[in-house]
Amino acid sequence: MERVCPRCGALSGSKKFFGDFCENCYLDTINLKFPMRVEIQTCKMCGKVRVSKWEELNKANLESIVKKNVEGNYDSFQVSHLGGDQYEVTFLVSRGSNYFEVKKRFSLKMNKSICEDCSRATSGYYEAIIQVRGKNTQRWAEKIMRELRGRTFVSKYLELDEGIDIYVGSKKEAAEALCVLKCKPSISDKLYGVKDGRRVYRRTYCVRV
Ligand SMILES: [Zn+2]
Ligand SMILES: [Zn+2]
Known part of the structure; x- marks a missing residue:
């Protein structure tokens, strides 16, 4: 039916x-x-x-x-x-x-x-500087920039007489990027302030290429 x-x-x-x-x-x-x-x-x-x-x-x-x-x-x-x-x-x-x-x-x-990373990058914030020194600075700086992309931000990129300085938002990510590229940087820390009673250091990675 x-x-x-x-x-x-x-x-x-x-x-x-x-x-x-x-x-x-x-x-x-x-x-x-x-x-x-x-x-x-x-x-x-x-x-x-x-x-x-x-x-x-x-x-x-x-x-x-x-x-x-x-x-x-x-x-x-x-x-x-x-x-x-x-x-x-x-x-x-x-x-x-x-x-x-x-x-x-x-x-x-x-x-x-505006995301946290971009607002920090535009305000010039950085935790680490990667100094690229030697003969092939340009080529290596490009490699390092490529490796940093997607990991953290770069707030400044300076071409100097002695090489290239890359100012990086995260020291941990900077270290990992250099590790992936098999660079063996020399490391130095510089005190730049105190946060919540703790000393805060900025780290410089110097890469010889
Ligand atoms: Zn129906
Ligand atoms: Zn953003």
């Missing part, structure tokens, strides 16, 4: 039915809420976004954004970029032995801000 969807009047001969309702009306009963627009902070200087920390926008933090903003139950989901600031999430929702796809579109609104 043909059934009639009580909500829209569709006939079971022309559409799939779940319980009393046609497929479309049944999908409407899956109560999954997602905002049309999600706002996040983005750094106007380096383009990183702030989700839990400042980082590049990628699959993992897009997924955190979805989890943070969805209301309702689902089994899994997938995010795809539609272009520009438009994204679509496809939620997989199970009801009994059936699975349904619920699609939600949203725009990602980037509110311009």
